[in-house]
Amino acid sequence: MQHIAERTELGEQREAILAVTIAEKPGSFKKFCRTLGKRMVTEFSYRYADDSEAHIFVGVQVKPGGEDRQAVIDKLREGGYQVEDLTDNELAKLHIRHLSGGRPSERFEEELYRFEFPERPGALMNFLTQLPHDWNISLFHYRNHGAAYGRVLVGMQVPSEDRTHVAEYLDAIGYRYWQESDNPAYRLFMA
Numbered sequence: 001m002q003h004i005a006e007r008t009e010l011g012e013q014r015e016a017i018l019a020v021t022i023a024e025k026p027g028s029f030k031k032f033c034r035t036l037g038k039r040m041v042t043e044f045s046y047r048y049a050d051d052s053e054a055h056i057f058v059g060v061q062v063k064p065g066g067e068d069r070q071a072v073i074d075k076l077r078e079g080g081y082q083v084e085d086l087t088d089n090e091l092a093k094l095h096i097r098h099l100s101g102g103r104p105s106e107r108f109e110e111e112l113y114r115f116e117f118p119e120r121p122g123a124l125m126n127f128l129t130q131l132p133h134d135w136n137i138s139l140f141h142y143r144n145h146g147a148a149y150g151r152v153l154v155g156m157q158v159p160s161e162d163r164t165h166v167a168e169y170l171d172a173i174g175y176r177y178w179q180e181s182d183n184p185a186y187r188l189f190m191a
Contacts, residue, residue, distance in 0.1 A: 013066030015059050017066040017092055018073070020155050020180035024054045026136045030128040036060065036080035037119060039072065041142070044096065047190070048104045048155070057086075057097060059144075075100050103150055111156050111166060112186050116149040116176040117142070123150075123175075130173045139190070153180070157188075 022028045033041075037087045043059030062069045069087065086092035117123045129139075131137075141156030158166055170177050180186055 004112070006030060012046055013069070013087075014061060014064050015087075015095070016062050016066065016069045016072055016084040017043075017089070018060065018076070019084040019086055019092075020056050020076060021071050022056060024048070024051055024136075027132055028054065029137050029140065030124070030125070032056070033082070033125055033128060035076060035081070037075070039126060040121065040144075042144045044140055044142045045097065046137075046140045048108070048110075048136075048157075054067050056140075057092075059097075078145060101184070104138070109157060110181070110191070111158050111163070112180045112181050112183070112190075113154050113156070113170065114178045115152040117152050118175070119144065119148055119150050127173055127175065131156075131168070132162060132169065135162070149176075 020032065022032050022063075027157075040061035041058060042061055043057070045057040046054055048054070060072055062072060066087070071083070073083050073085055086096075115127075117127065136157040137154060138157050139153065141153040142150055144150055
């Protein structure tokens with residue numbers, strides 16, 4: 001059913017699938033979301049690879065028929081982003097969207113959490129705004145499933161002085177979450 005729903009969104013051209021390059025540094029994800037504006041993000045996949053740049057896989061809701069897809073791309077390019085439109089790319093739609101990520105090229109400290117975000121405009125920006133500015137997001141995966149909440153996986157590089165206070169920061173955001181750093185699936189395939 002999920003496959004049918006995804007293909008329907010794309011077939012009716014209500015979703016643009018984009019590959020975007022952003023800087024690999026704290027705050028880049030929030031800056032990207034601000035540039036995107038109030039558009040509904042339908043999917044977001046990212047995994048830390050190196051210290052210079054990050055390649056993100058993002059789905060963005062557009063008007064039926066995709067008439068404003070180019071406007072989204074132009075706005076991102078005007079914001080200084082390299083953008084590749086993958087909306088009509090079968091490999092991206094069928095496989096890459098589920099495989100983006102993997103292991104980073106170098107070893108680093110990371111905290112992994114699973115969240116339930118409320119499905120409402122501003123939920124992602126609320127999350128990003130309330131995280132301390134020096135925490136780097138090293139992994140992010142979200143896909144809209146049409147439920148009241150979105151399932152989100154987030155990896156964060158937390159400065160050592162903040163590690164004992166992570167729960168306090170996350171509790172203040174108000175979204176349900178689970179610590180997953182010791183999960184064997186994470187250790188085997190993503191760490």
